[in-house]
Amino acid sequence: MRNKKLIWIAAMAFTVSCIFLYGCGSEESTAKNNKSIVSSNEKEDNKLNEKNDFNEDKDKLSDKNKEVKDNDNEIKVQTKEDEKDKIENTEEANKIEKTDNTEEENDKKTETSEVQNFSGEISSLSNESINWSFGGSTDESGRPDVVTAAQEKYKNYNVDFIKANDKKIYLTFDEGYENGYTPQILDILKAKNIKATFFVTMGYVKSQPELVQRMINEGHVVGNHSTTHPEKGMPSLSLSQQKADIEELHNYVKDKFGYEMYLFRYPAGIYSEQSLALMSSLGYKSVFWSFAYADWDPNNQPDEAQSLEKLTNKLHPGAIYLLHAVSKTNTDILSQFIDNAQRNGYEFAEYSK
Numbered sequence: 001m002r003n004k005k006l007i008w009i010a011a012m013a014f015t016v017s018c019i020f021l022y023g024c025g026s027e028e029s030t031a032k033n034n035k036s037i038v039s040s041n042e043k044e045d046n047k048l049n050e051k052n053d054f055n056e057d058k059d060k061l062s063d064k065n066k067e068v069k070d071n072d073n074e075i076k077v078q079t080k081e082d083e084k085d086k087i088e089n090t091e092e093a094n095k096i097e098k099t100d101n102t103e104e105e106n107d108k109k110t111e112t113s114e115v116q117n118f119s120g121e122i123s124s125l126s127n128e129s130i131n132w133s134f135g136g137s138t139d140e141s142g143r144p145d146v147v148t149a150a151q152e153k154y155k156n157y158n159v160d161f162i163k164a165n166d167k168k169i170y171l172t173f174d175e176g177y178e179n180g181y182t183p184q185i186l187d188i189l190k191a192k193n194i195k196a197t198f199f200v201t202m203g204y205v206k207s208q209p210e211l212v213q214r215m216i217n218e219g220h221v222v223g224n225h226s227t228t229h230p231e232k233g234m235p236s237l238s239l240s241q242q243k244a245d246i247e248e249l250h251n252y253v254k255d256k257f258g259y260e261m262y263l264f265r266y267p268a269g270i271y272s273e274q275s276l277a278l279m280s281s282l283g284y285k286s287v288f289w290s291f292a293y294a295d296w297d298p299n300n301q302p303d304e305a306q307s308l309e310k311l312t313n314k315l316h317p318g319a320i321y322l323l324h325a326v327s328k329t330n331t332d333i334l335s336q337f338i339d340n341a342q343r344n345g346y347e348f349a350e351y352s353k
Contacts, residue, residue: 122239122281125274129235132161132269132288141165142316147290157276162290163318168349169341170320171196172287174265175204176229179298179326182211188335190218195350197287198325199225199265202249209256216259221351223263224249224284233270242278262353263287287351289322296324308333312340 134146143162151161163170173185175198182198189196198215200222205212215222226234227249234242246264254260264284266275271286279286291314295302307329311321323330338348 122274122277125272125277127235127272127274129233129270129272131233132266132271138316142314143318144290144316147288150288154273154276157273157286158280158284159276159286159288160320161288162320163349165317167317167345168347169315169318170349170351171323172223172265172289172320173198173323173325174225174296175200175208175325176225177201177204177326178208178211181328181331182208182325183214184331185325185334186211186214186218186220188331188338189220192335192338192348194338194348195219195221197221197223197263197351199223199263199287200253201225201229202227202252203229205249205253205256212253213257216257219350221263222253222257222259222261223265223287224253224261225265226267229267231268233268234266234275235270235272239274239278242275243282246279246282246284263351287320289320290316291319292322295327295330298326298328301327301329304329304333308336308340311337312344315341315344315346 134144137145139145139148143165147162151159154161171189171194173182173196175182198220200212204225212222224246227245230236230245234245237245250261262284264279264286266286266288269288276286291311293302293307293310294300295307311333323334325331341348
């Protein structure tokens with residue numbers, strides 16, 4: 001019994017010793033392990049810190065690179081915008097230059113076209129001289145057939161051989177020189193409130209500026225009867241000579257009186273298809289007549305009674321009367337003729353543009 005007790009004590013002592021020894025070893029081992037863990041954690045923390053520092057540096061570098069990149073992009077964008085503006089400005093400049101060039105080319109084309117029209121198309125027309133005179137048959141209203149046929153034939157050249165078929169008549173006077181009767185004619189027209197057309201030459205305009213001014217002031221039309229009044233008619237001159245002749249008188253009257261003429265009457269009534277086209281291209285309407293008689297010679301004046309009867313009997317719708325202002329007969333019968341025409345239901349119309 002005592003031996004069993006001793007064995008039990010020895011076993012217990014051994015157990016206690018083992019427990020003590022194991023426990024101490026375990027604490028040391030645990031400490032070592034803890035120290036190792038701490039060291040390991042510190043290393044990890046250091047690594048992590050280093051990594052974080054690296055990442056921060058990397059982020060800073062990335063931000064800097066991004067900033068540089070953004071700046072580059074801004075520069076590129078600005079450069080592109082500058083290039084775009086430059087291109088747009090260049091394109092705009094090119095457009096303006098192109099427009100200017102186009103306008104200049106168009107102006108040149110227009111000038112060329114006018115020259116071609118003048119020397120080509122017009123010059124290709126017939127320049128055969130035609131002496132305007134007529135007689136023969138009339139229609140039921142008294143309108144001469146030859147006159148209405150001419151009006152139809154040349155209607156595209158801005159010309160009047162006769163006016164529209166209504167009860168209006170047009171008084172026109174040719175003024176190559178002054179014979180002392182124009183003031184009286186103007187007095188009669190003023191008293192009757194009639195407007196007429198006076199076709200003047202350069203010689204007349206220069207010698208009678210007061211009468212020309214009076215014609216304008218009293219509402220009459222002043223027409224172009226040429227500068228030189230060529231004896232053989234306008235077709236006897238070249239196209240350039242005709243143009244110069246018409247424009248010389250036109251410009252003189254415009255400068256001297258501030259009046260722009262737009263009606264033309266052919267000297268001696270001699271014309272050609274070519275000259276009709278030329279006058280039209282110059283902005284003129286060519287005005288002929290559907291009634292005229294031998295009244296132009298101051299030394300061989302027709303009888304007044306017979307003349308008044310002739311003028312009255314020849315009344316017709318749209319009539320254009322050609323009278324010469326140098327005629328004493330015309331001056332003496334003018335007032336009576338106006339009365340006769342009005343009694344027959346005719347109105348004295350005036351030319352207008």
